[in-house]
Amino acid sequence: MFKKKLQKMLGVVLAVTMMGTLALTGCKNSDGNDAGDGGSDANAGQDASKPTVTLMIDITGFAPLNAATQMTLSKFPEYNIVSKQWPAEDLTKTIKTTFASGGNESIDIAFVACRQLQNYKDADMLLDLTSYLEADPEWKASMSESMWEAATIDGKIYAVPWQAAYPVMICNNDILKEAGVTMSDDMSYDELVAAAKKLKEAGYAPFGIEGGVASWVLKQAYLNAFDTEEEVIAFCNGEIPFTDPRVKAAFDKAAEVFTENYFYLDEGALAATTDEITSGFANEKIACIFSTNSAAKNIIETTGIENYTIMGMPTFSNTGLHNLLGAPDVYFVPANVQNEEETIEVLKYLTSTEVMQAMVDGGAVVANANVDTSDEFYAMVSKDLDRVHVLDPVHLSDEIADYLNVSAHSEYIYNGEAVLEKLEGMRQKLQ
Amino acid sequence: MNTKKGSASVWIIRVFLIVMAVFSIFPLIFAFYTSFKNNQEFYQSIWALPETLHFENYSNAFVVGKVGEYALNSIFIAVVSLSVTIVFAVLAAYALSRLKIPGAELILVLLILIQVLPTESLIIPEYMIVSRLGLLNVKYAAMIFPYIGWMLPGTIIILSNFFKTIPVELIESARIDGATEMTTMRKIIVPLMKAPVATCLVFDFCFVWGELMWAQLTTLSRTDGLPLSIGLLNFKGMYSTEWGQLTAAICMIIIPMYVLFIFTQKYFIAGLTAGGVKG
Amino acid sequence: MKQKKVQGYQRLTGYLFMAPAAVMIIVFMIVPLLWNVALSFCSWNGNSSVEFVGITNYLSVFSEATTLVTLKRSVILALTATSVSMLLGMLYAFLLYRLRKKEQSFFRFVFFSPAMLPMTVTGLLFVFVLSSNGLLNALLSLLGLESLQHAWLADPNLALWVLGIVQGWKGCGVTMMLCTTAILSLPDSLYECARLEGANYWQQVRIIMLPLIKPTLKLQLSMTVMSSFKSYDIVYAMTKGGPGEFTYTAPMKIIQLGFTFNEYGTAAALGTVLVLLASFFVIAARFALRGETYEY
Incomplete structure (x- = not known):
């Protein structure tokens, strides 16, 4: 008898909770649509006035990328920077699906191991960065030639190396x-x-x-x-x-x-x-x-x-x-990028010495040649950079x-x- | 109903079931006690019980997996998509099983067959559709609509199967008394369908609660409306996974599923005694 | 005259009832499916324009050994998983029915729980159980059965069967639930005759319950066959298709063809072939369980 009552009460409680939740989230929904809602900017789906740059590079618990993402978020308040977790297994599917649909959604900056770059290039999904690099020689000079070699296909540069992995x-x-x-x-x-x-x-x-x-x-x-x-x-x-x-x-x-x-x-x-x-x-x-x-x-x-x-x-x-063998990790920009200029600017910052140094402090072995590498452990895991042979029949x-x-x-x-x-x-x- | 409960054969059954139950519940127990270990402890000994109870795994998981924020989203998505699915499915299943639609049997078989194509084959066209329909701009919509579409075939099949067990006479007598189809549905069918509907609710809820691939795709440039399954992604590190925190997050996330399951059990218990009604 | 009118009215209501579901299903399931079929006759790399190439893709599916073998693997996986899931699920359902209500609830919960646990954790767990120096091999040596020890997930000949068993085990909870629901709807009066004639439980199962829940069994068999052809998560979580590509099943190959090789046309062709293959097995299964359905 009591049990039945209890179950009934549970049912009522559950129903009320769900109603309440519905109401709450319903309210949140309409709030998000209000223009000029400054308080919950972080929760707003999209802020139509600012150009959106979607990064898919962050990995929880990996200090170097956490630092890079945080620094980028604070550096560009004039852009709406959306940061997504980097999905090791589903990255290809995500990028190719948004690409194929031809809609307005795009991932603007992501990274892969350079040996997977060819895959995207074959479907013409990469943004050619050569002209941007030629216009900014300082940017190009910050990484060594062999690093750029990893990101070059048919003479054009399609990505920017950031991590020297071997x-x-x-x-x-x-x-x-x-x-x-x-x-x-x-x-x-x-x-x-x-x-x-x-x-x-x-x-x-x-x-x-x-x-x-x-x-x-x-x-x-x-x-x-x-x-x-x-x-x-x-x-x-x-x-x-x-x-x-x-x-x-x-x-x-x-x-x-x-x-x-x-x-x-x-x-x-x-x-x-x-x-x-x-x-x-x-x-x-x-x-x-x-x-x-x-x-x-x-x-x-x-x-x-x-x-x-x-x-x-x-x-x-x-x-x-x-x-x-070595397959540097490279940042790339899919060719269907929405806001190209802004994305390149963010990309430059991500690969600047300032950010790269923060990544070194976090334990990554970066491709940037200008960083201070005096940390002992770092020296140990980066001393073989010269031996890295990027060229491989897989190309x-x-x-x-x-x-x-x-x-x-x-x-x-x-x-x-x-x-x-x-x-x-x-x-x-x-x- | 059935033979004596205390006989020897029943005890043999009990023993067998308990052995099998150990195997079945083991993953859950494993997840539970792993959630109290930190990664170092975990790799030292996978199977051992935790030496110190790392309760902070739960608080960390709550923050890292954004459990609080995402849970509301998941609940909303689940409630809406499940309600719509069940309503549409009950109507359609009733029609297919009792309203003399030509080719009903064929339609049911087709409903089974169209589900074979793996989701990954569907994501590109599905994404195109959702994008063209403008669903991507509305919070939650891009997830709810396809989920409904995906859950309907299975739910309709299960429900229509159980509709068929309702004797035609019951329905006929209601019709003779002048009841419209809707009233027949309400007064006669619905009370008898509690157990199958409960079953479908559980299956569908588990699907929506755990779906990841599509959820990820449709929330690419959003920071709101993200469900719990996406939060779980936050635990996969670059070269390793934080198993302690991940299992803690999973333990928190599966609670609603288990609660829903237990909550629907009463319909099964009711069914045990209501069986006599039909005789 | 009135009969026809009534039938007509019923049919109309029927169509009306089906309409909302039909719209959702057509837009979100049938259209993508047809898109796939159409794409299977074309060549597309995900970005360029779509070119019509006739049946080239299908020919390539059947001539490429690596692609064809994935279909065979899918069949093996499906058959193993379905058998385990159906037999175990039915066994549980019938055994549970003998027990008291409270016990039934408890066991139902326990046996259904694997289906509710996310694949990440189940995958991790089984990798360590089935590892070369994992729990299963340790158990076998405890029982003195060292000769039976294997590298369960690494041996190309063995891995697929093991994956099938794990998948079946994970899915048996669903079978159990559906069978239980079906059994519960059988009225008491049916058993009285049998009891009077002194039939024991297992005879009752065979003669009364099984035939009466045959529609549910037929349904669940079709669904299980269908879903085991389409499974991707379990295989990926436990072996990633490895070692090498030895446990690559058709869904994984479809993904590879599409997203890795940029050959979406071939991927769609393989998908269509998979649907036809699975349909064949589903229809075969339904044929095997054909017969009268009873109302009670």
């Missing part, structure tokens, strides 16, 4: 000491394997990498698969066939380290998630993990490993070359890019040489 190897020194192993920047493949064997005998997983970027191992292998740098460049430009024995040797090495179970989770290594790797490293089961240089600080803090060394990713080759076509970045590596482990023939077929299509 993979590093974070080693747990305690484990290395216990197993009697040393790791160094310029280890050859054979030395690497020898060290890995010793680590396995001591009961540790020698390496750990997130399954989704396991192709880094392959990239390191093929970027260093030749005897001279000229040949590497030729390979990246599609002049050397994928069925070349040196390329095959690179693929073999990249496959071997996984089939020999040198990577954490053994058979499950290719499906390892970031969380599993972080957990394994925190529990001191993995000797060395591979990660992006900008993530290093976060990893050290989260896993609590105190005795560590950070160095650039090894080359997985025996040729003595020293290339390091040849979308198909090759997707295949090499995502599936070639794991498919090679299961299907062997058929993968090389497939790649060669893709390369032939372009001849």
Whole structure:
């Protein structure tokens, strides 16, 4: 009897709450439409008088971008700057959908890893920034040439690099000491394997990498698969066939380290998630993990490993070359930008030394050459910038890019040489 | 109604169900106790219970995920889209099952089939439509209208299925007494449909409450009218996720769903005894 | 004469009742669908003008091994997920019916809760459960079944089945709810005869309940088949289509073709093929459960 009453009351309460909410939000709605409502500006959907610039670059908890966004918001009160969270997985869908619909909505500034830039360029969705850069030489000079190289397609510059990202190897020194192993920047493949064997005998997983970027191992292998740098460049430009024995040797090495179970989770290594790797490293089961240089600080803090060394990713080759794969993150402007002039102004500010310095203080390794890099940790995660080799065969076509970045590596482990023939077929299509 | 409740076979059933229940409730419990850990603790040991209770995860999550602000939006969107969906669906389902529409069976099958296309295939044309109709300029509208369109087929199918179990005689007798269709609906159908409608409410609410992709797309240059699911995005860092805070936010967000579910249970309990009415 | 008038009036009311729903469905579901079908005969990169290319896209869908195999994977996933979801859901519904009201409510809540939890958390959880050194393998070694240990989500041959089982488990709550709702609407009087003749519960289930809730089963089977063909979130959350592209299902391929390769025409063609394939299975399922429907 009482229960029924209680339920009835609950129903009434719920109904009243909903009515109240409806009324409240209804009021809010009409308030937002009132002109000249100064108080709730932050909540207003759009302020028709000011040009809107939508940024999609902020990431909660990532201090460098938080700082950049905050500084931009206060610097441009004359614009209506809307800041959205950067969605790693849905960015392409968001940009391409708003683009395709041809409406008034647009994302004005976003960022991607430069290797995904080609994807947008192929659909002609990028704003050509070359003329703006030529008009402002100081802006152009603030980043190094190799950084701009990453953002250049067919001779035109389509994006502005801001973060110099490359993979590093974070080693747990305690484990290395216990197993009697040393790791160094310029280890050859054979030395690497020898060290890995010793680590396995001591009961540790020698390496750990997130399954989704396991192709880094392959990239390191093929970027260093030749005897001279000229040949590497030729390979990246599609002049050397994928069925070349040196390329095959690179693929073999990249496959071997996984089939020999040198990577954490053994058979499950290719499906390892970031969380599993972080957990394994925190529990001191993995000797060395591979990660992006900008993530290093976060990893050290989260896993609590105190005795560590950070160095650039090894080359997985025996040729003595020293290339390091790198994919700088770049800001780009979609071609359907609404307020072009204002957006470029905001973009310039975002990549100015002032903002970049704030990002360095937040722990990012930036592309701006004018920043003060005296912080010790920063030095550690940025010292390999010179080795970064941006040119890569993935620039040849979308198909090759997707295949090499995502599936070639794991498919090679299961299907062997058929993968090389497939790649060669893709390369032939372009001849 | 059914055989004795205390017999041995029932106990076997209970044991089996309890074992299965452990598996089913485990994710929820996992989310709950992870919400009290900080990230470091989490990675040290995924499965262990938290050593110290980090209550600040909840307050941080509330702020970072903007739970307070977004909750109102989500509630509004849910209430409006669900009310409209249920009303339209009840009418349509009744028509399809009892009002001799030619080709009703075919229409129902078609309603199932049109839902196959993955949402991601639909977003481009959908966005174009919403943009051309000017819905993007009205707060909430760009989300509510498509949601209604997406929820209707499923809801209509479920409801019409249950309409069919209502004996024709009941309806016929009302018609003979001179009742219009609307009165028939109100006085006879609606009371009998409490359980199916409650079921649809729960399914549809869960959909609206958790939908992210479309919500994100339609609120690109807005800072208002954002639902809770977008708030969850704020926890995904660049290279890692704040699992403690994310699970705290999720625990807060799922409460309305669970409350709604429990609240609708009484219609099921009522159904247990009302079964006799029809006999 | 009056009969016809009554029928006519009914039909008119019927159309009127359906109108609002029809408008919403046509604008927000059918138009996009038709747009997709139209696009499947064209070539478009999301920005340039749309060119008509006839059936080239369809030919490419069937000739590209990587694309065709995603359809096969979708079928495997759909069949596994549907079986698990239907069988488990029905089992729960029938078992629950034996218990007291309070217990029923409790168990209903517990078994439906996985469906209400966001995919982010469920994905995280299952990755750690199914990991090579995760909970499942640990449990197996505790039970002395070490030989059964696998890299559940990394083995290309295994991952898809595992994903299907997880998806089925997540969706069984819906089946359970619908079956329960159906069972609840069966009047008591039906059971009296059976009880008088001394039938036990399971006989009652087989002879009375199952045939009577067949329409609901048919409905739920169609819906489950349909939604498991379209699933994207679960696969993406647990394996991102990996390792490599070994667990890429058709919806993921559609996204890749469209948003990564800028080939929206081919993506639309694959989408249309998927709809036809799923329709085939849905109709097959309905055919399998054909028969009379009963009123009570």
